[in-house]
Amino acid sequence: MNIQTRPDGPDKTWSVEAGRQVTDLPSFEDILALDEEAPPTILKEAGDAHPGPRPISFDRYFDQRYVDLEVEHIWRKQWQVVCREEDLPKVGDRINYDIVDDSYLVVRSGEHEFKAFYNSCRHRGRKLCEARESGRDIRCAYHGWTYGLDGALDWIPLEQDFPQVDRKHSGLVPIRVATWGGNVFINPDPNAPPLSAALGPLVEHFERYDIGARYTSARMIIEVGCNWKAAQEAFAEGYHVLETHTDGMPMYNSVATRIDCWSQGLGYVARLITPGVVSDSWVADRVSPRETLEMYCKAYNLTPPPADRGLTPADARKYVAQDRARRLHDDTGKDWSTEPTSYFVDQCKYFLFPNHSPFWGEGMPRWQTFKPLGRDPNSCQMEFRTLLPVPASGERPPVPEPIHVKLGESVKERYPILGQAAHLLDQDLDNMCANQRGFKAAAANASFMTLSDTQEAILRRFNELYDQVVGLDED
Amino acid sequence: MTSHRIGPLAELPLNLGLATEIEGRPILVVRTDDGVFALDNLCPHSGARFNGAKAAKGKVVCPLHGARFDLETGLCRTSQLGVLPPIVRHETGVVDGMVEITLTAAPMAQPII
Numbered sequence: 001m002n003i004q005t006r007p008d009g010p011d012k013t014w015s016v017e018a019g020r021q022v023t024d025l026p027s028f029e030d031i032l033a034l035d036e037e038a039p040p041t042i043l044k045e046a047g048d049a050h051p052g053p054r055p056i057s058f059d060r061y062f063d064q065r066y067v068d069l070e071v072e073h074i075w076r077k078q079w080q081v082v083c084r085e086e087d088l089p090k091v092g093d094r095i096n097y098d099i100v101d102d103s104y105l106v107v108r109s110g111e112h113e114f115k116a117f118y119n120s121c122r123h124r125g126r127k128l129c130e131a132r133e134s135g136r137d138i139r140c141a142y143h144g145w146t147y148g149l150d151g152a153l154d155w156i157p158l159e160q161d162f163p164q165v166d167r168k169h170s171g172l173v174p175i176r177v178a179t180w181g182g183n184v185f186i187n188p189d190p191n192a193p194p195l196s197a198a199l200g201p202l203v204e205h206f207e208r209y210d211i212g213a214r215y216t217s218a219r220m221i222i223e224v225g226c227n228w229k230a231a232q233e234a235f236a237e238g239y240h241v242l243e244t245h246t247d248g249m250p251m252y253n254s255v256a257t258r259i260d261c262w263s264q265g266l267g268y269v270a271r272l273i274t275p276g277v278v279s280d281s282w283v284a285d286r287v288s289p290r291e292t293l294e295m296y297c298k299a300y301n302l303t304p305p306p307a308d309r310g311l312t313p314a315d316a317r318k319y320v321a322q323d324r325a326r327r328l329h330d331d332t333g334k335d336w337s338t339e340p341t342s343y344f345v346d347q348c349k350y351f352l353f354p355n356h357s358p359f360w361g362e363g364m365p366r367w368q369t370f371k372p373l374g375r376d377p378n379s380c381q382m383e384f385r386t387l388l389p390v391p392a393s394g395e396r397p398p399v400p401e402p403i404h405v406k407l408g409e410s411v412k413e414r415y416p417i418l419g420q421a422a423h424l425l426d427q428d429l430d431n432m433c434a435n436q437r438g439f440k441a442a443a444a445n446a447s448f449m450t451l452s453d454t455q456e457a458i459l460r461r462f463n464e465l466y467d468q469v470v471g472l473d474e475d
Numbered sequence: 476m477t478s479h480r481i482g483p484l485a486e487l488p489l490n491l492g493l494a495t496e497i498e499g500r501p502i503l504v505v506r507t508d509d510g511v512f513a514l515d516n517l518c519p520h521s522g523a524r525f526n527g528a529k530a531a532k533g534k535v536v537c538p539l540h541g542a543r544f545d546l547e548t549g550l551c552r553t554s555q556l557g558v559l560p561p562i563v564r565h566e567t568g569v570v571d572g573m574v575e576i577t578l579t580a581a582p583m584a585q586p587i588i
Contacts, residue, residue, distance in 0.1 A: 052529060052536065052541070053536060053537065053538050053539060053541040054540075055540050055541045055553055055555045055556060056540075056541075057555050445520070445557065445587050446521070448540045448555075448556070449540070450539060450540065474543065474552070474553055474555075
């Protein structure tokens with residue numbers, strides 16, 4: 001399939017003709033008011049950071065020098081997610097985390113303990129771990145040097161031939177590890193502030209919604225032909241739904257997306273919330289609440305609504321919330337009736353600088369990371385997961401093997417069973433690759449991002465942090 | 476050149492770009508701790524207006540792409556944007572608490588794109 005052409009073309013029913021404007025947009029609070037409930041706890045404190053305009057030149061998405069700046073200031077200095085705790089369920093399980101040319105070995109060293117090391121043997125430097133593996137120790141496949149799970153050098157074959165080596169000083173070199181929400185984070189910088197500074201408001205927001213009590217039900221690793229930052233930005237706003245996901249407009253009011261950025265801690269956290277089961281204001285005059293509900297239930301495999309439900313937007317939202325609450329009760333044995341409607345229907349995505357997105361709620365229970373693919377700034381790797389609540393028994397299903405989507409592949413053609421989700425993803429991938437090509441095609445004076453005040457605030461915020469951290473901040 | 480009275484200094488908010496028009500020319504007025512400045516209200520990059528722009532450390536920030544311009548000289552201090560013509564400045568004065576602007580004869584710098 002030629003990923004360079006639009007897979008489907010715009011859906012004629014929902015496309016908006018050029019020149020139309022939509023004003024008088026509802027706020028997210030207006031939509032929440034339909035539910036007639038106390039608002040979710042995560043809305044208690046609005047974002048207090050309001051990023052302003054700044055020059056964001058396109059070359060940061062394709063110039064090689066930014067790759068090196070990012071290695072120096074981001075990948076070697078910032079807390080970053082390497083995997084989830086559930087990926088390494090048994091003591092001795094280990095995995096490699098490769099980022100540009102750096103590589104770290106991450107191991108479950110104890111029942112509730114993780115360690116991470118530079119992924120290189122102290123003998124002659126061979127990379128120790130290149131895939132997910134298990135073992136009682138860490139043995140180099142070259143000459144058999146063997147390290148404990150704590151990194152201590154336990155065995156040098158023919159040790160007498162290494163009289164100068166003091167094993168105590170030749171163990172694996174450790175780096176900092178911390179966990180939150182069932183995720184394992186590393187930071188190669190021994191002087192970096194603690195993970196809690198990066199997490200900022202996330203800790204409080206997710207206190208009642210422990211992501212650690214969720215398991216990976218689906219996992220996808222997607223390689224795409226654009227820079228990791230452009231990939232992340234493609235998912236950081238709802239503004240693109242109008243044109244990229246035209247046929248999705250009846251199900252979400254993307255143009256009423258609410259965005260918050262916080263200064264708490266390092267200021268690394270932002271959030272977007274897109275209301276679900278309400279149609280986009282762009283097409284509200286063409287679609288009834290009932291149609292919205294029918295489309296939504298079909299897209300997400302929910303129980304088809306009886307004829308008397310979903311006749312108002314409030315009831316459409318309530319129907320989905322009730323259906324999801326009931327299914328979750330069946331799956332987990334837990335009571336979900338105390339959660340607000342929003343928890344079940346809205347898309348609520350948080351951003352943690354530099355490259356991770358935890359989601360809140362069951363409306364779109366996802367998890368995303370974005371990272372460069374080797375040294376090439378023109379391609380990246382995205383990892384997308386669906387996380388579901390662990391049953392009341394506490395029994396965790398094993399983490400499934402990831403689905404792989406390689407450069408240029410269509411998700412829908414490779415994995416038709418994914419249906420609507422694959423279709424949406426293909427629409428995004430198509431755009432992202434065209435954006436990367438467009439960065440390079442821009443006229444020299446017109447090669448700067450022009451960002452909207454509200455809808456694209458997260459892009460402003462990301463680049464503000466990026467400039468600070470990488471040292472591009474002008475004064 | 477005649478000077479134009481535009482209003483009381485005390486009523487100008489600090490560090491905020493205010494738009495006005497004098498003899499058909501769009502003018503940006505910014506009051507900071509260092510004084511009050513008047514420049515053409517047109518960014519020489521892409522023709523944006525500075526209405527509502529923020530000012531800090533003696534520079535006003537273009538709301539479109541974030542280019543920073545020195546309020547004293549009109550010069551662009553954001554090297555990423557390449558060489559831009561300076562924004563033309565106009566003389567300001569404060570007489571009896573009222574801000575007065577005298578237009579410079581020089582033509583407005585046009586956007587490069």
